[in-house]
Structure formats: structure tokens, C-alpha cells
Amino acid sequence: MKIEERASTHVYRQKRMFTKEELEARERLCVHEQPPYCNAACPLKLDVKTMTAAIAGGDFDKALGLYEKITPFPHLLSAGCEAPCEGKCKLCSLGEGIAIRELERAAIAYGSRTRSRSLLRKKNTKIGIFGGDLFTLFLAGELAKKRYPVSLFCSQTDGDALAASCAPDFSEAVRTATARTLSNLDIEVFWNTDPSQAYRQHSCQFDLTAAAFSVARQLFPEIVPDEAVMVSREHHLITGPTQGVLGAAFGAKKAALSADRLAQHLDPSNTRGEEGSVETRLYTDLEGVLPSLRIAVSGPDSAKAEALRCIQCQCDVCIRGCAYLRHYQTFPRLLTREIYNNVSIIMGDHMMNKPINACSLCGQCSVLCPNGYDMGEICHIARQNMVTTGKMPLAPHEFALMDMLFSNEEAFLCRPQPGHQQCRYVFFPGCQAAAIAPATVRAAYLDLCRRLEGGIALILGCCGAICDWAGRYELYDQTAAFLDNALAQLGNPKIIAGCPTCKKELSSHPGLEIAGIWEILEQIGLPEKAHPPARPVALHDACGARGDPRTQRSIRTLAQKLGCHVVDTPYSGDQSPCCGYGGLTQYTNREVAKKMTEACLERSDLPYLSYCMACRDRFAREGRESMHLLELVYGTSADHCPDISAKRFNRLRLKQELLKEYWHEEVDTVQLGFTIRYAPGAEALMDERMILKSDVIAVLQHLRSTGEAIADADTGLCITRARLGNVTFWVKYQETEDGYLVFSAYSHRMNVVNRQ
Amino acid sequence: MADKNYYTIDPEGKLTCMKCRCALEKGKAKFLYLDNGFPVELPVCPQCGFVYVPEELALGKVLSVEKALEDK
Structure with missing residues (x-):
């Protein structure tokens, strides 16, 4: 097997x-950007979530700014809005939803309006509006905000009278505020006029005309406007029936957009975008959210308190669980698009x-995503x-791939149990078990040989996960064929995997029977040396066992039989995060890998019990007391944080010792003819720089x-170098009597x- | 046309080739990676042609160029 550098x-x-x-189908699964339920319910597109957050932070000016964006008449709208948003509040399912309308009123009451001059140039299209009702009032306001020259013809005598007729049920304060707002808008109002008569006399002076629906009916009794766009194409008139304050405000918004289209001589149905309330697919995890009741809003403090009840709905379940997504401060949909674009370059x-x-x-x-978004699959496909x-x-992957080749070449071992031609079982402990805990592998193999019948073969090697993770599919196929051949030579025995990732990888080989060693131990019982840890332990499920309930169950049963006091952590079982070794993160991005390990360890202060040797090693490196289940089962200890050279040495020595002791095969060892010693700190430096002693x-x-x-x-110092494969290695040294001292x-x- | 060099190091007589027993001199060398070449001037043995890449250069500029090329 050969690993080649890209040519050019x-x-x-x-x-x-x-x-x-x-x-697009994949992207649609991610609902992170979906609007919150309250925003989605508002036909006027109020950003309720941001407004509530602003009030919660005491910023009433910002809250008012957001509210004024959706309506020219905030007092009138907040007084009469039917608030469909309130019923959609997620907190309703637990207790009482947020009092959004009260918060809108609080924003108006305690926020200051920012009087910025509109930067828009006054438009040329003159618009005449005939009749004074809620719809025309809102429409006049909307069009004035868009900087159209607007003329309003109404029968009322003044602004107060217009506000009173539009909002007879509202308080004096609301009516006065509405009249004041109207007077501040750039609208030419013709009071005391008959709208129908005015239409007949003056409509020809305007580029566009709009009318209250009652006036339109008087003018054209048979009129049937298109309510979707609030336009009667037949009569070139903007109008339509509306109901209630919110209905009038929404109707006016639609009509104002139609005015834009008509002013550009386009069909009013043209490119309108998404209007009105929408359905949202957002998912909000309510775990840990306590039910609460509304706080009566009577002042800024109580408004703030009520706004603080808002849980700011968003779907971030994957981000909360994944250190990788947190590191890149992104979410799956966006990341997928960026990866797709990257691959397309x-x-x-x-x-x-x-x-x-x-x-x-x-x-x-x-597993965490309600729609099953699998970012790992996308990254794997991209690789x-x-x-x-x-x-x-x-x-990024060469060291790991070379390490896999080392496992499957120099350190590879495949032998039937002495005295057996063909075996019923083969023990496959996995490369990391042999690298980190050779004594445990040896004890486990001997125990299986002693207590199982039918012959137990042994394969020391890599299952192929490394090249699979690296995206090297050709190498993976070669590795799979190589292992299949080795297994065939043993008579295709049932595989006893020592590592959940090996179990998962080898399960994909057709025709192979496979079980974890934990399942075998569950059946045959624990050996004599098994002993529980002195303290309670936090169980960390291996990511290789995700979707493998049998393994997860079996591990817990075994831990219980051992007498372990096991404490399950958040994100256990199928939700367990990776320790930072999986996917070769440890090699490609140490910073992210470290964050992954830290995130695993944040879940508990207890010593960690794991059943993947890579997890065990990474937790120990972060300074946490860490143990593999098989260490407890066999009363053996793994090496303490072996460096990259020791991990290779352990694999090679285990192979050589087992060959010598159990198969009575002598292994030729090369004598160097000189000695190499390392100055203090040199070995740690080499480990950090991924330089093996074999390279030196x-x-x-x-x-x-x-x-x-x-x-x-x-x-x-003396300095020498050699080109080994794709890398030039330099060594700083001093000659000694019998060799070299490497600095x-x-x-x-x-x-x-x-x-x- | 002037000779273009991306990087220059003068050994200033501080480095000696142990094979040829002579001082390394500023000489012409070239870095090659993924079908790209970068002419440089590095300490070179005038006799055997040994090119020395100092640690600071290998872990600094060379590494950053490697990473940039790998993402091309």
C-alpha cells in the first residue's frame, strides 16, 4: 500500500x-435560520425576538425603532393589534407566553423616537387617496414613508376627528397620538371633502389613486379588487376590504407594495416576496426551561422583567453539543454551502x-438535530x-496514514491460536489499544484463549478507519481487502473487536460475524483480576458506538458487574461527543481537538471511564483520571500518555513478545550499532512536531x-538532514563516545x- | 534580468561543512513543492552543495508557504 502526495x-x-x-434538500434540513414562532406569526414582519431582547437589555429606543419600522402609526397599531404572535409563543406550552403587545406598548411609552431625515428622494409618482378610514390612514402613512407625494381626501374635519372615526374604541391618548403622528407625516390632507366627489374631480391629477373600500363601492358598485394585492386592475384603483386594525395595517402594507409596482409600470403581482404571516419550521429545545407566568407590565422595570422571560427561540442543539461548530461559529446549513463552494473552486x-x-x-x-442533519457525512463526502x-x-493526514501503514505492515500480526489450524474467533483489539495499553491487550487475549473454546486467533492491526476518515477510499478498499484476506486465512472466524470503531468499520465487511469483547465478557463473566475503581466514575460513550445500543447496554451491564459506581453524563449514549481523535481531528487541527476533549470533560468532575482507548488517552492527556473498561476488567494499566514514538514502540514490542512467547517465532531486530540519547526537552519537542524517533x-x-x-x-551543535518520503527531517546533535546526543x-x- | 530571490540568508562564516571542511557560503538554492518552485539564497557548501535550511526558516516562512500551497 502506498500513500502519494498530490502531484501539483x-x-x-x-x-x-x-x-x-x-x-438544497440537505440545506433545508437545517432550521437554524428559520424565524421564531412570534416573528413568523406577524403579518407585518415585526422582529419580535429582537425587540424583546432589546427591552430585556433596557434598550427601549431600539425596541421602538424596530416597532416603527413596521408601521407609521405605532400607537394605533399597538392599541388594536390582535397579536397573533402571542398565541404562537413557545412558552405557552409550559405556562404563559410573553405579553408581546404589552412590550410593544412599553417600547412606545419608554422609548424615544429617533427623528432622522429620510435619505430617500421624494418620488415623482403622485398618489391620491380618497376616504378616511383605518386602511387609508395606514396606507397614507406607508406611502409617505416611501416618500411618495400623497394627497388624502376625507370627510373628517381634522386629524382628531379622523383618528376618532378610525379608532372609536381606543383611548383619548391613542387618538391624540395618532393625530399628532399624522400631522408630522408629509401628507397633504384635504379635510371636509366628499371623497367620491373628490375622486371624480381630482383623480385625473394623480398618477395613482387609492380609496377606502366604502368609497370604491360608491364609485364602482360592481368592483371586485384582487385582495392579494389590494388593487382593482379594471378601475386602476388601489383598494380592498380589510378587517380590524391589524387587517387594515396589513392591507395597507400590501397596497403600498402594489403602488411601488404600479409606479414602475409593473404588474402589482410582480416580485412581491413572502408577505404576511408564515409557517416556521424552527425547532426549539425546551429542556431546562421552567414554566413561568406573565409579569404585569406597569413600568420600564416590569417590562424588562417580562421581556427577560423570553427564551429567544432558536435551534442550536447541534452547536451546543459540538465543539467543532462552536469553534467555527457556524451552523450546518451555512457550513454545508461554504464546503460545497470550496469543493467547487x-x-x-x-x-x-x-x-x-x-x-x-x-x-x-x-442525533441531536431534530431533522438528522449529518455534518460529518458532508465533511466526509467533501474529503x-x-x-x-x-x-x-x-x-494534514500523512502522519496518521503512515501510522496506519505501520500498524498493518511492520506491526501487523495475524496468527491462529497455537494448536489450531482454523479458529472459531479472532480477537481484533485495534491499533490504539495496542499502542496505548499493550499489557491490557495481552491480558485480554490470554483470557479469551483460556475461557473460550474453538481457538482464538489474533490480529494486531488497523481496521481501516484512519484512511476512511482521511477520505482515501482507494486505500480503504485496499485495507479492507487486506483484512478480508487475513480473516479468510483464519477461516473467517467471528471477530471479537476490542474497539467500538473497529466493530463499526469491520461490520461493513460483508459476511463477517462480529461482536465487541464487552459482549463476550458479558456472556462468559469477568476474570478473577477484575476490580472496580475506588471512586464513582463518569461514563463516556465512544462515538464509534453511536447507533449501537447493544454495545452501550453491554458496557453498562459490564460496569455494573464490575461494581463500578457509574454516573451517566449529559450527552451520553447516542448523543456522546467525540474526544477529538475521531475523523483525524487530533492530527489535522489540534486546537479543535483540544476543545473537543475539554467539552467531553466539562460534563463531569469525576474520573472518566471509557471503552475506546483513544478517548482514554486524550482524557488522560488533559489531566483527568481516565481508565478504559478493559483496564479494570484485567487489572492492568495503560501507559501514561505515551508519545507518538512510544505508541509505535508499544505496538512493535507487543507483536514481537507475543510472537516469541506464544508462537515461538524469533523476530530479527536490527542493531543500530550506535546509541542515541536525547537532551532534556528534545523528546517532548519531537512529539509536538510529530517527529518519530525512527525518523531521527x-x-x-x-x-x-x-x-x-x-x-x-x-x-x-552539528546539524544533519535526510529526505524521508515527502518530508525533510533535520536533527541537531552532538557526537558522543558511542553515538549521538540529540538536542x-x-x-x-x-x-x-x-x-x- | 535581475535574479529573483524569495529569501536570502548569509551564513557569515559561522557554518562549516563537516564533510568538506569548508565554510558554507551564500548560494543559490530552490524550494520545490507541489509543482511550484521558489528561488532562494541559502547557506550552501561550495564543494558538496549541501543546502542548509535553518530551523526558524523551516518552521516560519517555509511552513506558511507550504500551508498556502496545500490549500491551492
Whole structure:
């Protein structure tokens, strides 16, 4: 198996991830941008949520500004609005919904109006409005806001009389405020006129005409306006029936938009966008929200208190659960579109490569999302797509892929149990178990050999998850074929997986029977050395066991049998987040991986019990007491945070020791002929820079064969280098009596050559 | 036409080639990555041609150019 670097940045291939329809179908699943229930219910499109937030923050001016956006007559509307938003408030299902109308009134009462001069130029289209009722009053206001020259002809004597006739049931204060607002608007009002007569006399002076529906009926008894746009095309008249204050305000909004279209000589039905109240698909998680009752609004403080009850509905269940989405401060729909666009770029910078490679592909979002949005699947498809088009850089994944090749080549072991030609079972502990806890793997294998009948073979290797996560599908197919061949040689025994991810990956191979070691132990019982932890432990479910209730159940049963006091954490079971290892996040983006681990550990202060060795290792690295279930079962301890070289050494030594002890096969070990020691801090530096001790050995062997090195007079150190595969490694050293003392190592992927 | 160099380091006689026993000099070299080339001047052994890439350069400028090219 070979891993190849992409040939060139000048290869301009492109393959679409999805069809446009498929992309849109996926995007539609994300409801993060859907309007909250209150906003959706308002036909006038009031941003109730923002207004409430403003009041909750004491900003009544902003709240009033938002309210004034939807109507020229805020007093009148707030007094008479039927408030369909209130019934849709999500809090109604728990207790009492927010008193939105009271908050609107509070905004008017305690907010200051900002008198900014309109920047719009006065329009040329003159509009005459005939008749004084709620509809024409709102329409005149809407058109004046749009800067049309408006003339209003009505029978009333003045603004107070007009307000009184429009709103007879409202308070004096509302009527006075409405009259005052009308007088402040740029509207030419002709009082004491008969609207019908005025229409006949003056309508020809206007480019557009509008009328109260009662006036329109007087003028044209047979008139049937199109209520969707509030226009009678036949009579070139803007009009229509309305009901109530909200109906009149909404009718006026529709009519004003029709005026815009007619002024442009367009059909009024043309490009109107979404009008009126809408259905929202928003999902709001009410978990943890307590029922509450309305607070009577009697002043700014009580208005603020009432607004603070608002839970600011939004769907962010995936974001709250996922450190990756929080890190990039995004949500699935937007991220999907950005990834889709990134993959579609033929030339230029691919700015989303890092986010594509930083997702742990764990699938937590698909469980948390009410619509099953799977960001991991999208990132996985994007990775495969980039591999196909030659756009996937090797650098982020190369170390992990080389590590997988190491597991399946140098450290690979496949043997039937001594004394058996074919075996009933094969133990497949997984690469990370052998790398982090070789003693536990050995104990588990011996225990299975001792207590199960029919022969237990052993395969030490990688299941292929690494290349699957990297999107290297060809390598994955090769790995799958390689493992299938190894299993066939053993007589296709039932696989006993030691790792939930291995179980998941190998389950996709057709014709293989597979179980987790935890299920076997549940059947055969615990061995003698099994012991519970001294303290209660928080159980962390592996992301590899998502959608595998049998494994999750079996782990809990086993922990109970062990005598563990297990405390379930938030986001347990199928909702469990990834520890930061999955999807190769640990290699591609350490910052995100660390945040993932921290998010896992935030759920409890207790020691963590896990059943994936990668989880166990990452939690220990963050300083948390961490244990794998099999460590408790077999009374063994994993290595404490082995570095990248130790993880390789552990795998190789386990293979060599088992071969020698149980299959009596001698393994040739290469003698270096010199010793390498490391100055304090050098090994940690190498681990940080992903440089293996085997890389340093290869560089020093190259030095011994070529003599190529330089001496730095400033530091007194010698420096040598070798090109190993796609990387040049440099080693700073001093010669010792029997070899070398290494002070530092660094690397770069660029190749450097002489030129003339 | 003037020789274009993206980066220049003069060893100032502080570096010695251990194989050839001579001082490294400022010499012409080229970084190659993903089918892209960048001419530079680095400490080079005048005899064997050993090109030295200092740690600060490898972990600084070289790394940032690598990352930029990888995302092309």
C-alpha cells in the first residue's frame, strides 16, 4: 500500500459534491435560520425576538425603532393589534407566553423616537387617496414613508376627528397620538371633502389613486379588487376590504407594495416576496426551561422583567453539543454551502479545507438535530471528493496514514491460536489499544484463549478507519481487502473487536460475524483480576458506538458487574461527543481537538471511564483520571500518555513478545550499532512536531553513510538532514563516545535543491 | 534580468561543512513543492552543495508557504 502526495497545485479538476437539488434538500434540513414562532406569526414582519431582547437589555429606543419600522402609526397599531404572535409563543406550552403587545406598548411609552431625515428622494409618482378610514390612514402613512407625494381626501374635519372615526374604541391618548403622528407625516390632507366627489374631480391629477373600500363601492358598485394585492386592475384603483386594525395595517402594507409596482409600470403581482404571516419550521429545545407566568407590565422595570422571560427561540442543539461548530461559529446549513463552494473552486485558495478536515465525523449532530442533519457525512463526502480531484493535501493526514501503514505492515500480526489450524474467533483489539495499553491487550487475549473454546486467533492491526476518515477510499478498499484476506486465512472466524470503531468499520465487511469483547465478557463473566475503581466514575460513550445500543447496554451491564459506581453524563449514549481523535481531528487541527476533549470533560468532575482507548488517552492527556473498561476488567494499566514514538514502540514490542512467547517465532531486530540519547526537552519537542524517533534514527543513519552535516559555530551543535518520503527531517546533535546526543529536530515538506 | 530571490540568508562564516571542511557560503538554492518552485539564497557548501535550511526558516516562512500551497 502506498500513500502519494498530490502531484501539483496546477491540476484543475472539479467534481460536484451534490446536485443543486440535493444540496438544497440537505440545506433545508437545517432550521437554524428559520424565524421564531412570534416573528413568523406577524403579518407585518415585526422582529419580535429582537425587540424583546432589546427591552430585556433596557434598550427601549431600539425596541421602538424596530416597532416603527413596521408601521407609521405605532400607537394605533399597538392599541388594536390582535397579536397573533402571542398565541404562537413557545412558552405557552409550559405556562404563559410573553405579553408581546404589552412590550410593544412599553417600547412606545419608554422609548424615544429617533427623528432622522429620510435619505430617500421624494418620488415623482403622485398618489391620491380618497376616504378616511383605518386602511387609508395606514396606507397614507406607508406611502409617505416611501416618500411618495400623497394627497388624502376625507370627510373628517381634522386629524382628531379622523383618528376618532378610525379608532372609536381606543383611548383619548391613542387618538391624540395618532393625530399628532399624522400631522408630522408629509401628507397633504384635504379635510371636509366628499371623497367620491373628490375622486371624480381630482383623480385625473394623480398618477395613482387609492380609496377606502366604502368609497370604491360608491364609485364602482360592481368592483371586485384582487385582495392579494389590494388593487382593482379594471378601475386602476388601489383598494380592498380589510378587517380590524391589524387587517387594515396589513392591507395597507400590501397596497403600498402594489403602488411601488404600479409606479414602475409593473404588474402589482410582480416580485412581491413572502408577505404576511408564515409557517416556521424552527425547532426549539425546551429542556431546562421552567414554566413561568406573565409579569404585569406597569413600568420600564416590569417590562424588562417580562421581556427577560423570553427564551429567544432558536435551534442550536447541534452547536451546543459540538465543539467543532462552536469553534467555527457556524451552523450546518451555512457550513454545508461554504464546503460545497470550496469543493467547487477550480483555481485559487480553498479557504474551507481546514474546517473540512477538522470535523471528527462523529455523527453527534445527526442525533441531536431534530431533522438528522449529518455534518460529518458532508465533511466526509467533501474529503473523498478532494481526494478524487487531487485537491486534498496529504500534509494534514500523512502522519496518521503512515501510522496506519505501520500498524498493518511492520506491526501487523495475524496468527491462529497455537494448536489450531482454523479458529472459531479472532480477537481484533485495534491499533490504539495496542499502542496505548499493550499489557491490557495481552491480558485480554490470554483470557479469551483460556475461557473460550474453538481457538482464538489474533490480529494486531488497523481496521481501516484512519484512511476512511482521511477520505482515501482507494486505500480503504485496499485495507479492507487486506483484512478480508487475513480473516479468510483464519477461516473467517467471528471477530471479537476490542474497539467500538473497529466493530463499526469491520461490520461493513460483508459476511463477517462480529461482536465487541464487552459482549463476550458479558456472556462468559469477568476474570478473577477484575476490580472496580475506588471512586464513582463518569461514563463516556465512544462515538464509534453511536447507533449501537447493544454495545452501550453491554458496557453498562459490564460496569455494573464490575461494581463500578457509574454516573451517566449529559450527552451520553447516542448523543456522546467525540474526544477529538475521531475523523483525524487530533492530527489535522489540534486546537479543535483540544476543545473537543475539554467539552467531553466539562460534563463531569469525576474520573472518566471509557471503552475506546483513544478517548482514554486524550482524557488522560488533559489531566483527568481516565481508565478504559478493559483496564479494570484485567487489572492492568495503560501507559501514561505515551508519545507518538512510544505508541509505535508499544505496538512493535507487543507483536514481537507475543510472537516469541506464544508462537515461538524469533523476530530479527536490527542493531543500530550506535546509541542515541536525547537532551532534556528534545523528546517532548519531537512529539509536538510529530517527529518519530525512527525518523531521527534514519537521519543519523544517513549521516553515517554520507557524512553530510554542518557545524554551527554559534551553538556548537552539528546539524544533519535526510529526505524521508515527502518530508525533510533535520536533527541537531552532538557526537558522543558511542553515538549521538540529540538536542532538537525539525522538518519541512518542501524539497530544497541547488540551482545554477 | 535581475535574479529573483524569495529569501536570502548569509551564513557569515559561522557554518562549516563537516564533510568538506569548508565554510558554507551564500548560494543559490530552490524550494520545490507541489509543482511550484521558489528561488532562494541559502547557506550552501561550495564543494558538496549541501543546502542548509535553518530551523526558524523551516518552521516560519517555509511552513506558511507550504500551508498556502496545500490549500491551492
